[in-house]
Structure formats: structure tokens, C-alpha cells
Amino acid sequence: MSTNLIIFLSALLVLFTNDIKSQSQRRIGTLPSINVNKKLNDAWELNFKIESRQFLLQEEAGEDDDLQFKYALTDFSILSARKVGLNSKIIGGYLIRIEPDEAAHRFIQQFTLVQKIRNYRLAHRLAMDQTINKDEPSEFRFRYRIGMEFSLNGETINNKEFYLKLNNEYLNSIQEAVYDLEVRMIPLIGYNITDTNKLEFGIDYRIDSFIQKNTRNTFWININWYLRI
Amino acid sequence: MKLFISLAFITLPLAILAQQKFEREDRIKDASVPAQALAFIDSTKVDSRIKWYQEESHLGITIEAKFKYKKSRYSIEFDSTGIIQDIEIEIKTLPKAVLERMNKELDSVFNKYKFQKIQLHYNGSEAVLAGVFEQEDMSNRLNTYYEIIIKGWELKTPKLYEITFDDEGHLIKKIHIIQRNSDNLEY
Numbered sequence: 001m002s003t004n005l006i007i008f009l010s011a012l013l014v015l016f017t018n019d020i021k022s023q024s025q026r027r028i029g030t031l032p033s034i035n036v037n038k039k040l041n042d043a044w045e046l047n048f049k050i051e052s053r054q055f056l057l058q059e060e061a062g063e064d065d066d067l068q069f070k071y072a073l074t075d076f077s078i079l080s081a082r083k084v085g086l087n088s089k090i091i092g093g094y095l096i097r098i099e100p101d102e103a104a105h106r107f108i109q110q111f112t113l114v115q116k117i118r119n120y121r122l123a124h125r126l127a128m129d130q131t132i133n134k135d136e137p138s139e140f141r142f143r144y145r146i147g148m149e150f151s152l153n154g155e156t157i158n159n160k161e162f163y164l165k166l167n168n169e170y171l172n173s174i175q176e177a178v179y180d181l182e183v184r185m186i187p188l189i190g191y192n193i194t195d196t197n198k199l200e201f202g203i204d205y206r207i208d209s210f211i212q213k214n215t216r217n218t219f220w221i222n223i224n225w226y227l228r229i
Numbered sequence: 230m231k232l233f234i235s236l237a238f239i240t241l242p243l244a245i246l247a248q249q250k251f252e253r254e255d256r257i258k259d260a261s262v263p264a265q266a267l268a269f270i271d272s273t274k275v276d277s278r279i280k281w282y283q284e285e286s287h288l289g290i291t292i293e294a295k296f297k298y299k300k301s302r303y304s305i306e307f308d309s310t311g312i313i314q315d316i317e318i319e320i321k322t323l324p325k326a327v328l329e330r331m332n333k334e335l336d337s338v339f340n341k342y343k344f345q346k347i348q349l350h351y352n353g354s355e356a357v358l359a360g361v362f363e364q365e366d367m368s369n370r371l372n373t374y375y376e377i378i379i380k381g382w383e384l385k386t387p388k389l390y391e392i393t394f395d396d397e398g399h400l401i402k403k404i405h406i407i408q409r410n411s412d413n414l415e416y
Contacts, residue, residue, distance in 0.1 A: 087411070155254065228412055
């Protein structure tokens with residue numbers, strides 16, 4: 001078994017065997033998404049994304065709950081990206097979040113940089129977003145994500161081959177002068193159908209509200225499809 | 230409706246297959262390497278850890294040995310039967326006269342450029358190529374080329390190029406390198 005696969009499985013094991021039940025909220029759900037990208041010219045491209053959330057379990061601290069499927073929301077976003085370097089882009093766009101009883105609007109600004117380092121790629125993403133909802137105070141976030149992608153066989157990822165991707169993100173949030181930090185750890189196995197068509201599957205683990213001592217742990221089963229047309 | 234959407238997530242990506250140039254690289258074990266290629270490596274007395282790869286393209290199959298030797302990265306290419314094709318060595322500096330010639334050639338092609346990687350490329354007979362590991366400069370006994378990866382600006386947007394120069398720094402070939410899609414890392 002390759003070393004990289006052992007690291008991935010260990011990361012999953014750590015996430016799932018952490019004893020978090022007694023002192024915090026716990027949520028488990030599914031998070032499928034479709035990303036479609038379209039190049040307009042050498043400098044500009046568009047990204048369209050649909051991402052949906054469904055809860056399988058929502059537990060309050062110290063309480064048990066049964067598994068039950070509950071639809072939560074769907075996000076629709078459109079981003080436009082301008083290439084500013086060989087491997088860097090400035091990206092801006094808009095997201096609308098549709099929940100059963102309300103909608104929220106988010107404005108997004110990002111900078112990304114991808115580095116090719118021998119047999120793996122390292123990606124940095126700095127982002128800010130502002131979320132407006134008529135029933136809640138506006139939320140302002142500043143985020144940094146680092147991601148690594150590497151082949152499970154050889155130095156390059158070929159067509160019809162699996163790969164590993166590990167993301168780690170830190171989200172600083174301010175809402176009504178209250179600060180919170182969310183940390184995300186996302187190990188994924190990807191399948192490179194072709195260079196323009198990729199599927200990924202894994203766990204998106206999020207921990208937030210621990211600064212206010214009201215820790216919430218969320219485990220999303222992540223299924224992503226990336227398509228470039 | 231929700232079942233349909235779920236199935237679409239799973240099945241649609243597999244149905245959309247784009248036409249692409251066929252190229253593939255796989256790591257292989259020593260047991261899969263042709264005996265002649267293994268014998269060449271043994272004859273050089275290189276004691277580094279060797280990683281073997283099989284590369285498949287529309288031109289055929291080649292076997293590649295990659296390793297670090299005397300602080301430099303080496304790549305030796307063999308054909309599918311194990312006959313050596315060439316040796317590439319990653320280097321950090323170029324002879325002054327060669328570099329000056331290269332810069333002159335590149336100035337006529339690009340508005341701006343930056344060297345990212347330099348490789349010394351030898352090809353010749355097996356017996357002479359074996360001497361690469363014993364002598365520092367084999368340029369007078371072998372066909373010598375330089376392969377340079379350059380970040381270059383022909384217009385406003387930078388691109389990556391692989392440029393081949395002869396042993397005096399004259400430009401022989403320029404290829405635009407198409408980088409792998411990174412949507413899954415950026416979005």
C-alpha cells in the first residue's frame with residue numbers, strides 16, 4: 001500500500017475516532033457539489049458551482065439523536081477569475097444560499113496560487129466573503145486554505161488514475177462584533193477521469209464555536225465533481 | 230427528484246470523456262525493468278536509490294530511471310528493450326558563453342523570461358554514456374543539448390515553455406508546456 005494512501009486513511013481514522021460527543025454539538029451530513037469551469041480567453045475564465053447540504057444527524061451536547069435525513073440548503077455561485085501570473089488568479093463573484101425558509105447573499109473575493117513541486121502540487125487560497133441575510137446580522141469572513149495534491153502512482157497524475165488531496169482551511173468570522181474561528185480538515189480521494197473531468201470523495205471535517213466554548217463538530221461526506229467545458 | 234440528482238452526481242462525470250492526447254507515466258518495480266537497462270545501471274556503480282518509471286505515449290513505450298547522484302538529479306531513458314537513449318542531468322549553472330548566446334536568442338522571442346529549470350542532455354552510444362558517471366564534462370565526446378524550462382512572456386500573459394538549445398546555446402526547438410488543470414485546487 002503506498003505511503004500516501006496510508007497517510008490518508010490515518011487522517012480519516014483520527015477524524016472519526018476523536019471522542020467529541022460529550023462536550024459539543026455534532027452534525028453529520030452529505031455535501032455534494034458540481035463545479036463547472038469555462039475558459040473565456042487566455043486571461044479570463046468563469047466558475048459555476050452548485051453545492052447542497054443534507055443532514056443525517058444533528059446532536060446537541062450530551063444528547064443522543066437518531067439518524068434522520070433532512071435537507072438543509074443549496075448554494076449557487078458564479079465566480080469570474082483573472083489570471084495574474086503563471087499560476088495565480090484573482091477571483092470575484094456572488095453566491096446565493098437558498099434554505100427552506102430564507103435566502104442569503106454572499107459576495108466573494110479570492111486570490112489563488114498553485115505551485116508545482118516535483119511530484120506534488122501545493123495550492124494557497126486567500127479569500128474574503130461578506131454574507132447578507134435580511135433576518136440575521138451580516139457576517140464578514142477572512143479565510144486561508146492550503147491544499148496538497150499528489151499521485152498515488154508515479155510522479156504525475158494520469159487519466160483514469162486515483163490521487164490524494166488534502167485541504168486545511170482557517171476561517172475567521174466577525175458577526176455583530178463577535179469573533180469566531182472555524183478550522184476545516186478535508187482529506188479526499190480523487191479520480192482523474194481526464195484532465196478536465198475529476199471526481200473527489202472524502203470527509204470535510206469542520207470545528208467551530210470553540211472560542212465561545214460551544215464547540216460544534218461537523219462531518220460532511222464530500223462528493224465533488226469538477227468539469228471544465 | 231432527489232434520487233435523480235444523486236444518481237446524476239455519480240454517473241454523469243463518467244459519461245463525459247474528452248478526446249485527449251494519450252500519455253501516461255507509471256511507477257514500475259525492478260522486476261519489470263528490461264535486463265539490459267538494469268545491467269547499464271549496475272555498470273555505472275551508482276549506489277543511489279533508483280526509481281523506475283514506464284512512460285507510454287503515441288510514440289511508444291520508454292523506461293526511465295530517476296535518481297540523485299553527487300547532489301544532482303539524473304534521469305536515464307531506455308527504449309522498451311532496455312537500450313539506453315539518453316541521460317539528463319539537472320544543473321544550476323551554464324557556461325558563460327553558452328548563457329550569453331541563449332539570452333540573445335531568447336531576447337528575440339520573448340518580451341521577458343525567467344529560467345525555471347536547466348537540464349543537460351547527453352545522447353550517444355552506451356559505452357560512451359557510461360562515462361558520464363566517471364567524468365564531469367563529457368560534452369566533447371557526446372551529443373550535448375540543453376533543455377530549459379522557461380516562464381516566458383510573448384504577449385501579456387506568461388506561459389511555460391520547454392526550449393532546447395545546442396551545446397553552443399543556439400535555439401533548436403521551442404514547445405509550449407500545457408499545465409495540468411488545477412480547478413480542483415483553486416475552487
